[in-house]
Amino acid sequence: MTDPLHDPLFFSDPYSIYDRLRSASPVQKIPTGSKGHYSYLVTGHAEARQAFADPRLSKDTARFFAGQRSRRNLHPAVSKNMLASDPPQHTRQRGVAAKLFTTGPVAEMRPYIAQVVDGLLDGWKPGTQVDLVERLAAPLPVTVICQMLGVPEADRVMVSRWSNDLFAAGEPDRIDASSHAIGDYMTSLVETARGKPGGGLLHTFVQHSDEGLLDRDEVVSLAVLLLVAGHETTTNFIANAVLALIQHPPSLTRLRQDPGLIAGSLDELLRFDSPVGIATFRYSTEALQLGGIEIPAGVPVLIAPGAANRDPASFAEPQQLDLDRNASSHLAFGHGIHRCLGAPLARAEAEIALGALVTRFPGMRLAVPSEDLEWRQTRLMRGLKALPVIL
Numbered sequence: 001m002t003d004p005l006h007d008p009l010f011f012s013d014p015y016s017i018y019d020r021l022r023s024a025s026p027v028q029k030i031p032t033g034s035k036g037h038y039s040y041l042v043t044g045h046a047e048a049r050q051a052f053a054d055p056r057l058s059k060d061t062a063r064f065f066a067g068q069r070s071r072r073n074l075h076p077a078v079s080k081n082m083l084a085s086d087p088p089q090h091t092r093q094r095g096v097a098a099k100l101f102t103t104g105p106v107a108e109m110r111p112y113i114a115q116v117v118d119g120l121l122d123g124w125k126p127g128t129q130v131d132l133v134e135r136l137a138a139p140l141p142v143t144v145i146c147q148m149l150g151v152p153e154a155d156r157v158m159v160s161r162w163s164n165d166l167f168a169a170g171e172p173d174r175i176d177a178s179s180h181a182i183g184d185y186m187t188s189l190v191e192t193a194r195g196k197p198g199g200g201l202l203h204t205f206v207q208h209s210d211e212g213l214l215d216r217d218e219v220v221s222l223a224v225l226l227l228v229a230g231h232e233t234t235t236n237f238i239a240n241a242v243l244a245l246i247q248h249p250p251s252l253t254r255l256r257q258d259p260g261l262i263a264g265s266l267d268e269l270l271r272f273d274s275p276v277g278i279a280t281f282r283y284s285t286e287a288l289q290l291g292g293i294e295i296p297a298g299v300p301v302l303i304a305p306g307a308a309n310r311d312p313a314s315f316a317e318p319q320q321l322d323l324d325r326n327a328s329s330h331l332a333f334g335h336g337i338h339r340c341l342g343a344p345l346a347r348a349e350a351e352i353a354l355g356a357l358v359t360r361f362p363g364m365r366l367a368v369p370s371e372d373l374e375w376r377q378t379r380l381m382r383g384l385k386a387l388p389v390i391l
């Protein structure tokens with residue numbers, strides 16, 4: 001068997017491949033790479049939910065790779081964070097940031113998000129063509145998280161480029177270099193925050209480190225994680241949602257006529273074309289059974305929210321966008337202890353961006369045929385390179 005995720009069709013139409021795999025078995029062994037390595041891929045919804053919550057599937061990547069000779073040269077601080085740890089470290093690392101990303105603090109960010117969206121849409125004229133990825137979906141999340149972290153405006157383009165480069169599939173040197181650039185940059189920003197009392201996420205994290213809750217590398221790593229985790233994901237969310245709505249005109253019309261329905265539609269939009277196709281790396285610390293399949297100890301396990309969210313056993317007619325559906329059990333934000341910390345922020349950004357677009361540009365349509373849209377060549381993310389629309 002060849003690696004099904006290396007099928008050339010995967011980027012433009014992952015769903016037919018996910019469907020084929022899930023019908024064969026919701027959990028299965030797949031070859032990864034060319035050197036005889038393999039992983040277990042989870043494509044069923046019930047099985048993915050179970051896997052996300054299983055403590056025998058570890059996120060402590062440092063432990064998995066310990067002892068393996070690696071030619072990689074990542075910045076030492078970039079992976080000392082909650083997304084690469086298990087309890088009790090995970091509980092401690094997540095605990096210091098969790099309260100800052102709940103609905104309350106995010107509600108306080110809404111006026112700023114609206115101001116950024118207004119600024120980005122400034123001067124757009126109905127009837128003209130814009131690339132919604134470049135002009136809205138990409139700059140919005142990075143501007144918002146940089147503001148929260150206190151990254152100066154002049155540095156944001158550079159920081160955003162490093163963050164994107166961390167996902168440069170097949171380019172390990174570029175990934176290593178950007179990890180050093182972003183790690184060094186954040187280290188100096190954290191040091192500046194140390195001497196500057198008075199608000200900002202970084203200052204709060206520095207206080208936690210002074211109280212002994214986080215070490216210095218963990219503060220830097222947390223800042224890098226927040227920057228990176230909410231960046232491309234939210235870009236994909238906004239662009240995939242706009243595309244889905246343009247391709248389903250009655251749904252677009254409903255939201256335009258009643259923008260109050262947007263917040264309640266976000267779950268279905270996340271389910272329908274999930275921004276994260278395959279969640280981050282896990283491995284089995286002991287042998288376990290999942291979906292009737294025996295997974296041995298010490299192997300990588302890939303959980304695919306993109307596949308789980310189209311599982312007909314959990315969502316009737318999953319290939320249909322149905323804004324009336326209760327889609328709240330989708331796994332686009334993961335599940336269990338690593339469930340997305342930034343979900344309320346991502347929702348607020350998408351709700352405000354979609355609201356502005358559908359009300360200001362009611363006639364918005366694609367500028368190219370759907371088949372000509374180009375998707376990013378990454379297996380983890382599901383996102384467009386560009387979304388050209390006529391406003």
Ligand code: HEM
Pocket residue numbers: 082083084094145225226227229230231233234237275276279280281305331332333334335337338339340341342343345346347
């Ligand atoms: C629509 C946009 C987003 C999507 C689809 C998304 C998706 C996810 C998923 C699937 C996970 C779990 C990964 C796993 O278990 O392997 C996750 C974790 C995480 N996300 Fe998001 N994310 C989004 C936006 C954000 C934003 C805006 C932030 C913060 C600014 C953020 C911060 C995080 C963090 C810190 C974690 C790690 C949580 C932990 O390990 O305990 N995400 N996200």
